[in-house]
Amino acid sequence: MPFVTIQITREGTEPGADSATAEQKAALIHGVSKLLLDVLGKPMESTFVVIDEVELENWGRGGLPVEQFRARQRSRNSE
Amino acid sequence: MPFVTIQITREGTEPGADSATAEQKAALIHGVSKLLLDVLGKPMESTFVVIDEVELENWGRGGLPVEQFRARQRSRNSE
Amino acid sequence: MPFVTIQITREGTEPGADSATAEQKAALIHGVSKLLLDVLGKPMESTFVVIDEVELENWGRGGLPVEQFRARQRSRNSE
Amino acid sequence: MPFVTIQITREGTEPGADSATAEQKAALIHGVSKLLLDVLGKPMESTFVVIDEVELENWGRGGLPVEQFRARQRSRNSE
Amino acid sequence: MPFVTIQITREGTEPGADSATAEQKAALIHGVSKLLLDVLGKPMESTFVVIDEVELENWGRGGLPVEQFRARQRSRNSE
């Protein structure tokens, strides 16, 4: 009876979307439940999944809020 | 100094409510703090509780978002 | 389908025990599942509980590891 | 930069193993990172995964420690 | 590659703010990433931080929702 937590930034990857869509969330839920069945034999019935969407300003990396981190990465890569 | 996290779906169980009410949350906080006092002798003062309400489309079970999971359960039970 | 995480320090409260006993853990699991049934009407079947036991040196409060924090509290109270 | 936590009971599913094997863990890590790439376009490089193995007596369901819960399920199913 | 979760109540500490400001969040992200560099030598690049803001009515202490807990503390202190 696994419990999976998926933390992602709240932002869209499709035109007009400002967060993961319901279809994308359903695909994550199905995919990770299937993975636990395939790898560990856990019945899909007994796997719980929670998707935790985190505001961009609440997510940090490299000592910076994520948008500043990404801007710095892009600027480095374009040097 | 226990720390308890209660993750529930954001939905109402009372007429007109679309989430747990403040009274229900207070009852959860009191009940679980009392439980830790009764079972492990932890002073209520030192127990922290966080209630994490999760949107229905962000909660999965059986490989499905929870509303589809429930619909499938109901349909099976009515067969 | 709630998910409850109970984080406690790994230490005994009964003679000879250096952690919560299996009976105490079972009482926590039962108690919190019953609470969610009573307060929110959640079927006990669908509640998951995880007890996370944390080593004393890995738990901090008041800016100190918990054993030093407690020693300071005792010393203050006996003043 | 997603962060995924997979909580499973500490128990073996292969002969002689008393927990998930290193190969099974590697398969979970790869599988869920690939899923986030496929569904949300997240680069595998930026996905973190933590597998949290929980002792059987620390995991509860249906108001019971998981081994008692399973025994009850088996007994019900064999009626 | 540490992962840090900072859970705080959603409330402002500056005039007119009803939550931590973007500047305060950036200071938390920078400060904790720097701490892991200083204490454990972890490169800041590889530290992730998530700030989880919890509604006041979802946070409990002393068996009470946090605002009632604080009111009780103030009333005790003024005795």
Added chain:
Amino acid sequence: MPFVTIQITREGTEPGADSATAEQKAALIHGVSKLLLDVLGKPMESTFVVIDEVELENWGRGGLPVEQFRARQRSRNSE
């Protein structure tokens, strides 16, 4: 009353140590509690910290267990 969780791999950074030392853990606890005092004015007394040490084979990045990820990074950097 903030709650901070610091997840790190279980491995030593000092000679002869196979995990963070008690002194390093105390420094993390003090440092992050002080940070919350400095940035948000939270009294150190009311901040809880939990350090969660994760086995290397249970931590993944880039779709690989962390030791394989690091080996690949080193091999890329030395090209």
